[in-house]
Amino acid sequence: MNERHLQALATDEWRHTLETLAFPFAFGPAGPAALGAEALEVGPGPGMTTDLLRAVVPQLTSIELDTDLATALRDRLAGTNVTVVEGDATAMPFEDARFSGAAMFTMLHHVPTVELQDRMFAEVARVLRPGALLVANDGVARPDFEALHEDDIYNPVDPGTVEDRLTTAGFTSVEVTANAYAWAVQARRAG
Numbered sequence: 001m002n003e004r005h006l007q008a009l010a011t012d013e014w015r016h017t018l019e020t021l022a023f024p025f026a027f028g029p030a031g032p033a034a035l036g037a038e039a040l041e042v043g044p045g046p047g048m049t050t051d052l053l054r055a056v057v058p059q060l061t062s063i064e065l066d067t068d069l070a071t072a073l074r075d076r077l078a079g080t081n082v083t084v085v086e087g088d089a090t091a092m093p094f095e096d097a098r099f100s101g102a103a104m105f106t107m108l109h110h111v112p113t114v115e116l117q118d119r120m121f122a123e124v125a126r127v128l129r130p131g132a133l134l135v136a137n138d139g140v141a142r143p144d145f146e147a148l149h150e151d152d153i154y155n156p157v158d159p160g161t162v163e164d165r166l167t168t169a170g171f172t173s174v175e176v177t178a179n180a181y182a183w184a185v186q187a188r189r190a191g
Helices: 003-008 012-030 048-054 067-076 114-127 143-147 159-169
Strands: 038-042 059-064 082-086 099-105 128-139 171-178 182-189
Touching (some): 012 048, 012 099, 012 128, 048 059, 059 067, 114 159, 159 182
Parallel strands (some): 038 059, 038 099
Antiparallel strands (some): 171 182
């Protein structure tokens, strides 16, 4: 993630956007508590979403690929209800059916290929309990969103493909919502 993007994700404006727009759009009336008691967060980056989730979810495990981001988040949240794991979400070090729910916020566009995104979806399905909720949210492809990713990975997900991709990965009851700025999905782990 480039420095400009990291700085934007650490602002009060981004926190306000998450609280007032992204979370209500993605979670709906149930809110993050719908993730259950042992939730997984994929790709927390600097941890603004982590801070909002941990206020509601009893136990949160966040998996982050970037060593520096994972270390900083682990150090900042030591002694809280959050466990930060440095790892690759396309091959997670967790046992099958471990988590009661999972969240992925504005991180999928940082996964470099569709194949890796799909592998990540399948891994999330593997580590979720049957019937567990996945909530994901990301921006739609547009020039201003792309400009924020100069010298960075930018591989936006077409919301029109999400239902089929999640069904293939092992999810059911897939509900996708999209607008001019973002898309969100709620899906349940099959079984």
